[in-house]
Amino acid sequence: MLRRRQFIAATGAFILAACSGQGGDGKAGTVEITNVSYDPTRELYEAINPAFAAYWKQKTGQTVSFRMSHGGSGKQSRAIIDGLDADVATLALAYDIDAIADKGKLLPADWQKALPDNSAPYTSTIVFLVRKGNPKGIKDWGDLVKPGVEVITPNPKTSGGARWNFLAAWAYGRKQGGSDAAAEAYVKNLFGHVPVLDSGARGSTTTFVERGIGDVLLAWENEALLAEKELGKGNFQIVVPSISILAEPSVAVISANAKKHHVEEAAKAYLDFLYTPEAQVAIARNFYRPRDPKIAEQFKATFPPIPMVTVDKDFGGWKAAQKKFFDDGGVFDRIYAQK
Amino acid sequence: MPSHSPSTIKRPPGSWRQPSVLPGFRLTFGLSVTWLTLIVLIPLATIFMKSAGMGWHEFVQVGLSNRALAAYRLSFGTAAVAGLVNAVFGLLVAWVLVRYTFPGHKVVSALVDLPFALPTAVAGIALTAIYAPNGWIGQYLEPLGIKVAFTPLGIIVALVFIGLPFVVRSVEPVLADLGKDVEEAAATLGASRLQTFNRVIFPAIFPALLTGFALAFARGVGEYGSVIFISGNMPGRTEIAPLLIVTQLEQYAYNGATAIATVMMLASFGVLLALNLLQAARRRRYGA
Amino acid sequence: MTRRRTTTEGTAARRLLIALALAFLGFFLLLPLIAVFSEALKQGIGPFLDAVTSDDALSAIRLTLLVAAISVPVNMVFGVAASWAITKFQFPGKSLLITLIDLPFSVSPVVSGLIFVLLFGAHGWFGPWLAEHDVKIIFAVPGIVLATVFITFPFIARELIPLMMEQGKDDEEAAISLGASGWQTFWHVTLPNIRWGLLYGVLLCNARAMGEFGAVSVVSGHIRGETNTMPLHVEILYNEYDFVGAFAVASLLACLALVTLVAKTVLEWRFDIHGSAKH
Numbered sequence: 001m002l003r004r005r006q007f008i009a010a011t012g013a014f015i016l017a018a019c020s021g022q023g024g025d026g027k028a029g030t031v032e033i034t035n036v037s038y039d040p041t042r043e044l045y046e047a048i049n050p051a052f053a054a055y056w057k058q059k060t061g062q063t064v065s066f067r068m069s070h071g072g073s074g075k076q077s078r079a080i081i082d083g084l085d086a087d088v089a090t091l092a093l094a095y096d097i098d099a100i101a102d103k104g105k106l107l108p109a110d111w112q113k114a115l116p117d118n119s120a121p122y123t124s125t126i127v128f129l130v131r132k133g134n135p136k137g138i139k140d141w142g143d144l145v146k147p148g149v150e151v152i153t154p155n156p157k158t159s160g161g162a163r164w165n166f167l168a169a170w171a172y173g174r175k176q177g178g179s180d181a182a183a184e185a186y187v188k189n190l191f192g193h194v195p196v197l198d199s200g201a202r203g204s205t206t207t208f209v210e211r212g213i214g215d216v217l218l219a220w221e222n223e224a225l226l227a228e229k230e231l232g233k234g235n236f237q238i239v240v241p242s243i244s245i246l247a248e249p250s251v252a253v254i255s256a257n258a259k260k261h262h263v264e265e266a267a268k269a270y271l272d273f274l275y276t277p278e279a280q281v282a283i284a285r286n287f288y289r290p291r292d293p294k295i296a297e298q299f300k301a302t303f304p305p306i307p308m309v310t311v312d313k314d315f316g317g318w319k320a321a322q323k324k325f326f327d328d329g330g331v332f333d334r335i336y337a338q339k
Numbered sequence: 340m341p342s343h344s345p346s347t348i349k350r351p352p353g354s355w356r357q358p359s360v361l362p363g364f365r366l367t368f369g370l371s372v373t374w375l376t377l378i379v380l381i382p383l384a385t386i387f388m389k390s391a392g393m394g395w396h397e398f399v400q401v402g403l404s405n406r407a408l409a410a411y412r413l414s415f416g417t418a419a420v421a422g423l424v425n426a427v428f429g430l431l432v433a434w435v436l437v438r439y440t441f442p443g444h445k446v447v448s449a450l451v452d453l454p455f456a457l458p459t460a461v462a463g464i465a466l467t468a469i470y471a472p473n474g475w476i477g478q479y480l481e482p483l484g485i486k487v488a489f490t491p492l493g494i495i496v497a498l499v500f501i502g503l504p505f506v507v508r509s510v511e512p513v514l515a516d517l518g519k520d521v522e523e524a525a526a527t528l529g530a531s532r533l534q535t536f537n538r539v540i541f542p543a544i545f546p547a548l549l550t551g552f553a554l555a556f557a558r559g560v561g562e563y564g565s566v567i568f569i570s571g572n573m574p575g576r577t578e579i580a581p582l583l584i585v586t587q588l589e590q591y592a593y594n595g596a597t598a599i600a601t602v603m604m605l606a607s608f609g610v611l612l613a614l615n616l617l618q619a620a621r622r623r624r625y626g627a
Numbered sequence: 628m629t630r631r632r633t634t635t636e637g638t639a640a641r642r643l644l645i646a647l648a649l650a651f652l653g654f655f656l657l658l659p660l661i662a663v664f665s666e667a668l669k670q671g672i673g674p675f676l677d678a679v680t681s682d683d684a685l686s687a688i689r690l691t692l693l694v695a696a697i698s699v700p701v702n703m704v705f706g707v708a709a710s711w712a713i714t715k716f717q718f719p720g721k722s723l724l725i726t727l728i729d730l731p732f733s734v735s736p737v738v739s740g741l742i743f744v745l746l747f748g749a750h751g752w753f754g755p756w757l758a759e760h761d762v763k764i765i766f767a768v769p770g771i772v773l774a775t776v777f778i779t780f781p782f783i784a785r786e787l788i789p790l791m792m793e794q795g796k797d798d799e800e801a802a803i804s805l806g807a808s809g810w811q812t813f814w815h816v817t818l819p820n821i822r823w824g825l826l827y828g829v830l831l832c833n834a835r836a837m838g839e840f841g842a843v844s845v846v847s848g849h850i851r852g853e854t855n856t857m858p859l860h861v862e863i864l865y866n867e868y869d870f871v872g873a874f875a876v877a878s879l880l881a882c883l884a885l886v887t888l889v890a891k892t893v894l895e896w897r898f899d900i901h902g903s904a905k906h
Contacts (some may be wrong), residue, residue, distance in 0.1 A: 034850070039866045069849040070863060074589045076849075081591075083758070084750035084848045099591055104749065105831045155572050157586040196489050196571040199582070202866045203568065206464075210870075211488075212473040231868050327590055328401070336574040337406075356718030360800055362809035364716050369723075371709035371784075377775055379730055385745035385752065386738065428651045435648040439641055445892065447649070450656050455834035456883035458858030459662070459736070459841065461874070464865070465659040468666075475658065500655050509830055512790045512824040532636060547789040554732050554785060561735030564840050580733040588737075593745070600738045607733030608726065615722040615729075622792070 030063045031056075031266045034257075036086035038073040038160070038249070039202055040223060044122075044286040051282065052273045056266060064266060072200055080104060080254060082111040087267045092160040093125075094118070094250040094311075095318035096235070106256040118312075120248035121274035122288035125306055126168040129208065129217040129224045136215045140242045141172040144216055145189045152214035153194055154204040156326050161201035163326060165218040167243040171309040175243055179229040188335045194253040209236070220247060222287035225302065229287075246308040249288075386604065390597040401587070402598035415606065417491055417579075418559030421498030426552045429506025430544075436507070437514045451507045454500050459564030466497055467569045488572030494579065497565045502555030509551035513544050519569040546618050553614040557607050641797075663881055666874035671777070678864070678872035679879055684850045687860035687876070694856060695836040697904060698776045702832055706783025707825070711813075714791035715799065725788065731780045739777055740845025743770055766848030771856065774842040779832045786828030787821055794820055834883050 035045060045068060053064045069084070071077065073092035080086045081104035089097055094112060101109045109145050112119045130138050136149055144151050154162040166187065173186030196213060207337065208217040209232045219227070221238075237242040251271050259266045273279055280290040284299040296303065315321040325331045356364065390398060401407070435441075436448050454462065468485035470477045480487060487493045517540065525535040563581040570577040581602055587595035636644070667675055678684060683775065709728060713721060731739065745751050747764040757764060765768045802812040818825075840858040847854045855863065857880055863875035 006347070020412040044868055067853060068851045070851075070866070071849045079766065079848055082744050082750065082765065083754065088467065103591060158572075158582070158589050197573055197574060197584070199567045200866075202868075207866075211467065213471065226868070322590075328404075328592075328595070333406070333574075356716050359716050359796075360803050361715045361812075362803070363795060363813070364712060367708040367712035368716075368718075371705065371712055371728075374705045375709075375724075378773075378780055379727065381729065382742040382746055382777065383734070385631035385742050389745060428648070431644065432648045432652060435645050438635070439645055441645055450652060450660070452830060452834050452883070453656050453660060453881060455831055456838045456862055456880050457659070458838050458877060458880060460858070461663060461860055461877040461880075462659060462840060465662040465666075465826060468662050469658050475662070476654075486884070496655075500659065503655065504831060508786060508827050509789060512786070512827060513793050515823060516790060516793060516820075520799045543793065550785065550789050554729065554781075557729060559735060561738070563735055563737050581737050584735060584737050584741075588741075593741075596738075596741065597745075600735065600741070604730075604734060604738075608730065609705065611733060612722065612726040615725045619722045 008275070028043055029061065030065065031263050032065050032067060032261070033263055033267055033270055034067040034069070034085050034087045034261075035270075036069045036076050036080055036084060036088070037088060038069050038076060038092045040220070040226075041090060041249075042070050044283065044288065047282040047286065048146075048274065048279050049238040051278055052270055055273060055278075057268065058271075062266070064270075067081045072158075074158075080106065080248050085261070086254045087255055087261060088251065088271060090249065090251045092247075092249050093163070093318060094120075094248065095322055096160065096316060097250050097252050100252075100254065106254050107252055110254070112250065113254065115271060116275060117291050118248055119250050121246075121251060121271070121279070121291055122249065122283045123291065124247040124249070124263050124288055125244045125308055126164050126218060126241075126247065127224050127244065127306075128241060129219050129227055129236050130215065130239050130321045132235050132237060138216055138239050141169060141186075141190075142176070145186070145193060149193055149216065150195050150214040151190060151193045152196065152204050152208045152215050153216060153218040154201050155197040156332050158199045159201050159204075161208040161220055161223075162204075162222070164245055164247045165325065166325060166332065167311065167315060167321065168241075168243075168309075169218075171245055171314060172241070183318060184331060184335070188330070192333055202248050205231075221289070221303070236327075240304055240306055241273045242307070244306045244308050246310045248311075283299055342602055349420060383604070386597045386600050389593060390601045393594040393598065397594070398598050399443055401592075401595040402602045406575065406578070407580070407583055407602070409575050410578050410583050411602065411606070413491060413578070414560050414580040414603070417492035417494045418498055418556050418562075421495045421502055421559050422552045422556035424495070424499050425502045425506045425555045426447075429503055429551060429555075430510055430548055432503075432508040432570070433507045433514055437511060444460055454502075454504055459501065459562065460568070462500055463497060463568030464564035466500060466565065470496060470569065487583060488569050489573075489577065491570075491577060493569040493571070494566050494577065497569050498555075501562050501565060502559050505554040505558065506548065506551030509547045509554070510544055513547040514540075546622070549614055549618055553611055557611055560603065560607050639875050657740055658822050660881055663874050663878050667878040670871055674871045676877045678869070678875035681872075683855065684857075684860060684872075684876055687855045687857045688879070690771070690855070691837050691857040693768070694772055694775050695833055697772050698779055698836050699829060699833050701776055702779055703825075703829060705780070706785075706787060706828060706832075710787035710791050711817075713788055715796045728781050728784050731777055736778065736839070736841025737845065739842035740774055743773055743777075743846050766850075767854060770846040770889050771854065774846050775836050775839055779836045780785050780834060781827035782832035783825065785820050786824050786831065789826040790821055791817075814825055822894075826890070830886075830890065837883060846853045872897040 037045060049066045056062060056064050073096050077089070077091060078098050080089060080100050089100060091097055097111060101107050101111055115121070128138055130136070136151070137143065143149065153165045156166045156200035157161040169187050169190050170183045173183035174180060177183060177186065196207055198207055201220065205223060205227055206218060207213050207217065209227055224238050228238055251274065253264065253267045253271060255264065258267045275291065276293060277292060280292040280295040284290045284295055284302070287302070289303050290296050290299065311318055311321055323330065432451065436444070467488050469475045470493060472478065472481045472488070474488070477487060487496060521537050521539055525539045530538065561581060563585070566579055567582060572578055572581060572582060580599060584596045584599050587599065635641070700795065713725065743765055746753060747757060748754050749758065764773070798816050799812050802816045807815070838858060840862065843856055844859055844862070847856065849857055849859060849863065851856060857876055861873050861876045864876065
């Protein structure tokens, strides 16, 4: 029996040793900031992090290092609620940070007021990616529901990005028909043209680009630009619709965690830094629309003006939109239930 | 390895089991049950507790909605078909590997474990690339009117891939262990090769085959990573049950997620238990 | 000559069976494998090597090996113990026990991760206590190990139970009656009998431990260079449209199948040297 006990004790000791918490060491000369973000921002933060580190070193003498985590926005938000040590969250939509405030109580409910521009230092919108030469002649939302056109978009139930697509389509339908009923009819028609609902935005891009399925990909502008300019160079082009939606990826300091790790000051400065001209240029280079009007002017060839609705003004905020459209029994479920 | 000698415990334990001259029952049984409880039962209990937290009405509304029922039908149906395909071909592969030698034998044998080592997402991506309409095989099937990717057929393909090692690796050791003497005896008594297989070999490997099928089936029911790439995820048509769990989680509805998980788990548990009981009954009849 | 033919099949039948098996494996196993390697080597060997030797990839490989090195031995002890108890003794409720051991197979990987979040997450059963004592389980290595142990829990036991059932317990009873101790019996009688089954079980368990994606993805937190295992690293690369990198790391995992080959060959050779191979 003795030996078994030793075995168990050894195992226990091992597990405890492996458990040793890491956490930021806010004292003295170093700080570590954990940035929990969504998928497409890796290159963006790879450009911004060293710039901020240099800036912060010069300003305070402290050395900043970063722990980066990327994944689906909703999943990342759940991980933070369940205890992932994020000091800052840089997610795809405000709804996911609202959930952290709501269910995790890790930051104040009015977090969106903490930074300028709704705490969204960069924006994007929804555009169409079509195959080279635009063989189906897609110009606007109305063309997507013509016979024989196949549209690729991810599943709004599992993908945050897809919810923007859905709402942009809704905005067009409502503008065109003048009512919610008309909007629902349009969106239902549109989803009748969708052959595959991938679980995430990047899965949809792959289906469209690599598998060659579909005539139009509904995508975030930054993703479409990436696909057009890098992923499938020369094989695709972007079509800008007559109306779209302002996508505001939100950022926030997860104050409870930052406080625990003694990195509040640096975390706050890190997010403030995103609004500086230096960061705004990096943002534009990574195909997000910069907030700074001067930088925006500089990159206006990349980002044509599009009339945009916003979630807050036109849909009553994310909570209302989520409940109405995407929760169980919402509009999206209804569209498929009727089929 | 157990870290001390089982011979230190010789006293036969409680009378609820049949006496045996072999030692080590208390140690091995105790160790198994303790470990099982810590690693499997307690964590799984959280699922039941969480879904018990919601009212019965709500539970039924989420766990047994029409949409969920369609997803269960799809998940259990495709897993059963894939399990059967694997039972047939897995047995064939095991047979060929154990009984015959041919060039590349060892490579083929090693290949069988591939579905476990390859992350499920990679498997899904690779299979989609092969069976999509512009894929290596898909392009030839498309003109024939056979669509694999983004249909239930695609789900079956993915589940066959995922479940194959279970059948092969369950049957293989038993088949290897089966001495040729019984077959020789049967042959000497005038049995044809087919008769020998049906009456002698098959009954001996049947429990292992059933185990393999059950495990491939159970694994297929819960599979997520590979299937979402190839299924197309169309609600009501190619939407698998694990995807519904993820959908619930995306709404921060942990209760709803556990409700669906509970239904799935009870159903698979029922199937597994039935198969295991069937085996036990068979063993009693034929003697072991 | 006639005697020989009665315990095997005719040449034609044999070739047909082999051809059928190979065709099946070709379509379902070999093609996906080729797809993975062809994607990985699309741009030649250079980008492939870059992808598998990047810092993040190396740390993912280290973590994956560590996780497998903990979970496989743990499950091996359990598997041998459980199959001994189940196959060498008669007791009521045996089918139930076997089914409970099977249970982790039937749980969706998504759920297997979720249960540990419900246990150890900030709002889980033990969450507040863990937070108070600054012990990290999920979104750290212990959580990944736990999820992996859970996922691979049944493998070895499940491999051994049918085999040991088929073998019965006569050999062991004979050894005991000849005066061998329980430990000696296990070591010299049972272990040689079950070694192939045990080996398969360990290899499967190891493959699955290294390849597991779904459950680990839920409890990892995806921190680059820290809590990303190889499958998670593959997903991240894929989501960054770094297809070559993703498939390069994936092909590394696929090579595990070759490790199986090497391990088996070495063991076969060793046992043949000692003249104790029973085949």
